[in-house]
Amino acid sequence: MATPHGYSPISSESRVRILAMLLEGADRTIDDLTSATGLHPNTVREHLQRLMESGFVLAEAEHRTTRGRPRTLYRAATGQRGASSxxxxxxxxxxxxxxxxxxxxxxxxxxxxxxxxxxxxxxxxxxxxxxxxxxxxxxxxxxxxxxxxxxxxxxxxxxxxxxxxxxxxxxxxxxxxxxxxxxxxxxxxxxxxxxxxxxxxxxxxxxxxxx
Structure with a gap:
């Protein structure tokens, strides 16, 4: 039996916009997604968490060659190398x-x-x-x-x-x-x-x- 419309993690327009941007291929940070969507950073984090729980988005720490706290990078799960969920x-x-x-x-x-x-x-x-x-x-x-x-x-x-x-x-x-x-x-x-x-x-x- 189909899940009622509205329950899906991508029923939200904001999550669709976020996932569409991640599907463009480039890894994104919270700041990137906040600037692109106009959403509050905490709202973006909540949407990303929902998408990660569903396996649609992956996160990893940025590899840095300089001192400083690494940022978290987000990408769409595509089933390909480096993006397998x-x-x-x-x-x-x-x-x-x-x-x-x-x-x-x-x-x-x-x-x-x-x-x-x-x-x-x-x-x-x-x-x-x-x-x-x-x-x-x-x-x-x-x-x-x-x-x-x-x-x-x-x-x-x-x-x-x-x-x-x-x-x-x-x-x-x-x-x-x-x-x-x-x-x-x-x-x-x-x-x-x-x-x-x-x-x-x-x-x-x-x-x-x-x-």
Whole structure:
């Protein structure tokens, strides 16, 4: 059952803005994020804490070559080297266990043509999206994930939120381990339509790496 809308760590517009900035690639400090968002430093810290607890953001102390207290640097968890999240990886492992249990109980639900790794990746993104308040419909044959109706189609930050969701799905796929990756979103005349297309990426692109 999907989590009620508003519970997800990225339901907050401020957290979406913070995560979108971190997904640009550069490590950021509290001061960087405060200046960019106009939020109070304590508010930024609270948002970052929520995002870290969910595994979406990682923090580490700055490496300094001079004297002085190192700053804390924040980055988005992408599933790639240096940005791998143990929290997302553990959630993916648990989702795979749940999926395997369901398939043992109902073997007739096992789709044809998918490897165990691919099934586990789909388990992981399904649970991730349900935790984010969606009710995803996964088409294993065509490797699509239908999130229609979009919860955020009329959101003022819908474009940024969409990009954040896509990046997080790719991170979950990477942490789960396997060949599936995000290809993109199907174009739609109705902005409330949201169908994500997956593809089988080369192993060196899809495989997760340790931090």
């Amino acid at each position: 143990p929290i997302i990886r553990e959630k993916a492992r648990q989702a795979a266990e749940h999926g395997d249990l369901m398939r043992r109980v109902m073997p007739e639900t096992i789709p044809e043509g998918l490897s165990t790794q691919e099934l586990h990746q789909l388990d992981a993104i399904t649970e991730h999206l349900e935790d984010s308040g969606f009710d995803p419909i996964v088409d294993e044959a065509h490797l699509t994930v239908d999130l229609t109706p979009c919860l955020h189609a009329s959101d003022a930050l819908s474009a940024a939120r969409c990009g954040v969701h896509m990046s997080l799905i790719q991170s979950v796929l990477a942490e789960a381990g396997g060949p599936l990756a995000v290809e993109g979103m199907h174009p739609a005349c109705n902005p409330g339509d949201c169908v994500i297309q997956l593809l089988r990426a080369p192993a060196d692109v899809a495989a997760p790496t340790d931090s």
